Amino acid sequence: AQSVTQLGSHVSVSEGALVLLRCNYSSSVPPYLFWYVQYPNQGLQLLLKYTTGATLVKGINGFEAEFKKSETSFHLTKPSAHMSDAAEYFCAVSDDTGRRALTFGSGTRLQVQP
């Protein structure tokens, strides 16, 4: 069975500071990994995804994530936080076998302080 762990339900950074949101996964087969963002009272928007190929993935709004198989991690980063980045971020995993459904982490709420 697959699982996702997001360390830190709340992360607070200052505007202009580095954003680092942690995600570790468990999967018995090569995973596909996703980050979604949810702004207040909205649905989930795909930020970026890793399926195959380059392990450093660039997404929208200046975010990127690196797939590290040895660490079973897919941490999300952004060099410089902006006030508009305040939202909830969800990491998810799926694979190309069996159920194929997404398994989501519990989410990390990002606060950006002026």
Place this chain on the structure above:
Amino acid sequence: ETGVTQTPRHLVMGMTNKKSLKCEQHLGHNAMYWYKQSAKKPLELMFVYNFKEQTENNSVPSRFSPECPNSSHLFLHLHTLQPEDSALYLCASSQAGASGVGNTQYFGPGTRLTVL
């Protein structure tokens, strides 16, 4: 319309009411999903439909009844709900069976349901 749309965006209902949530996807996908998002709880997958057939029901109470008349439309019929059913209900779609894309799901804006 593009993407995934959901109506209504907000719904308030009493415990004896019957109402329906509607989801429509304009992406040409063949799989659709209902999720429940409650405060301080992880996203919960409720139902999965592939090519209009229900393939997953995650032990959802029978007061929630899904319907998928075609690959573009998904409904969630609600009756005799409880206050603890108040939540954001999210619909998503994906291209089931396409390998290499990891089942990328695209979400609608959700329906905020309040049960009084």
